[in-house]
Amino acid sequence: MKTYLLVDFGSTFTKLTAVDLEKEEIIATAKAITTVEKDITLGYKKALSRLIDKIGYEIKFDKITACSSAAGGLKMVAIGLVDELTTEAARRVCLGAGAKVELVLSHNINHHEVDQIKEKNIDIILLAGGANGGNKECVIHNAKQLAKSDIKAPIVFAGNKDATDEIEEILAAANKEFYICENVMPRLNVLNITSAKDQIKDIFVKNIIEAKGIKKVEKLVDEVVLPTPNAVLMAAELLSTGFGGEEGLGDLMLADVGGATTDIYSLSSGLPTQMNAILSGLEEPFAKRTVEGDLGMRYSSLGILQSFTASELSYWKTQNVDIELEANKRHDDIEFISSTDEDYIADDIFAGKCIDVATSRHVGTLKGVYTPMGVMYYQVGKDLTQTNYFIGTGGVVISSKDPVAILKNGTKMASKPMELRPHNPEYLLDKTYVLSAMGLLSMDYPEIALRIMKKYMVKL
């Protein structure tokens, strides 16, 4: 029997998934509270002993590999020139690499903004600006600002290639740790994610996990290889596109409702599906991730509250749900565990709202314009109307009695006709939390990871 142990050091839980590669099935899963503040190995050992208890006998795993979003995840700042162009491109690279984008800065950065970078304890700085052959004054100014500061975070330069030599000189003279990558927007509206994303992943593995105290777990596991959201994105991409002879599911969306954030992933080219739409703005990545830091079931429940209109609040009151009270309850006690029917009802309403608002921010939109040739539409962002599958994950969705009702909030809505939401997807549930684990497994065995995902996704 060949076995893998896949570990996800989450912000709250350390989750273990044991996989039998020959039978292509999950042997068991277990979790324990993440203990990164004290010693990350404690939580891991606890989860492992629970896993062994479940299995009933000791297993010698052939490989143990891990991803992590513990200790605040990977915190990044994206710096660019124009908001809608290189700044947005830089932001998308950070998100694609699995980072939390704590700060987005554009044009020439000032001292206050440099201070913000320091205050936010940023792990990696992504410095972009200018298409190749274009503006280099701004990115050079920003490099100088960073050089002058006492910021220690590694800097990834992925801006106008013409500025590379000067940037290298500036950052080397200031003894900064820096890396040179391909431009995130080499030409106008062209997005180039891979080079900077791979570099960020490398820095994460080499430096960040060490700085965060995660590295010491490598005495027990073979390696920590990815930020968790990056593992999920890889799994979702594999599930969508397939591998070799094993077919994928085609275009899909994935909603992950967590305690602090709601993440939406879409796997689709997102090109216009209607004749009279013209694509406008920066190119979209096939595998796109957006994160909403103000939408979460615990830490960020007050953010959800903000998204309710006065009329919605009053409607729920008539249904005997006090949204305001419930949101505060969850925010004030982040370890709150739902137990009564009322709790579950409120959970479902909140989760639905998270998915609704996060989807609005993720999908593309149409804007009508009257031309001499009739009505045309600008399409900004991805057209996800023809998405085949909508997948739900995250504790609140998985434990809900009616996950479809929650997930439906991510699809076509009469009140939001200009948003390009999925029209009629099939719903799937990541009941056993396989996604991040399969993202990890896919690095060695993509075909097996894909088949396991297809087997363990529950049709709703």
Add this chain to the structure above:
Amino acid sequence: MKTIVIGVIGADVHAVGNKIIEYTLTKEGFNVVNVGVLSSQEDFINAAIETSASLIMVSSLYGHGELDCRGMREKCEESGLDNILLYVGGNIVVGKQDFTEVEKRFKEMGFNRVYPPGVKIEDVIDTIREDLGGI
């Protein structure tokens, strides 16, 4: 190599002339950044900032050019594009108007060169070179 941003402004979908301009200017050795049809003032300006363009060449074929171009110079200045050249050409106003009047109005709006219908891009190359410092 000097960079020129080209495109068709407003709710205008005339794509053919836009492609001819791109082809010709590229052949003449310019770095052409084409924002395409249905482009807003911001689309031109953002592209010019990121690419450090020296010239924005606005096309308008459907008669609404005057409305679409109004305020563009001010917006350029607001965005830090102090010395950028602005050209406009095509059927830039409604109906058959006296072109000297039209040219005057567009120059007052801050456009450096204003071209009436029928002017080919080839005819303008020398002027462009001259305006961009004799390259």
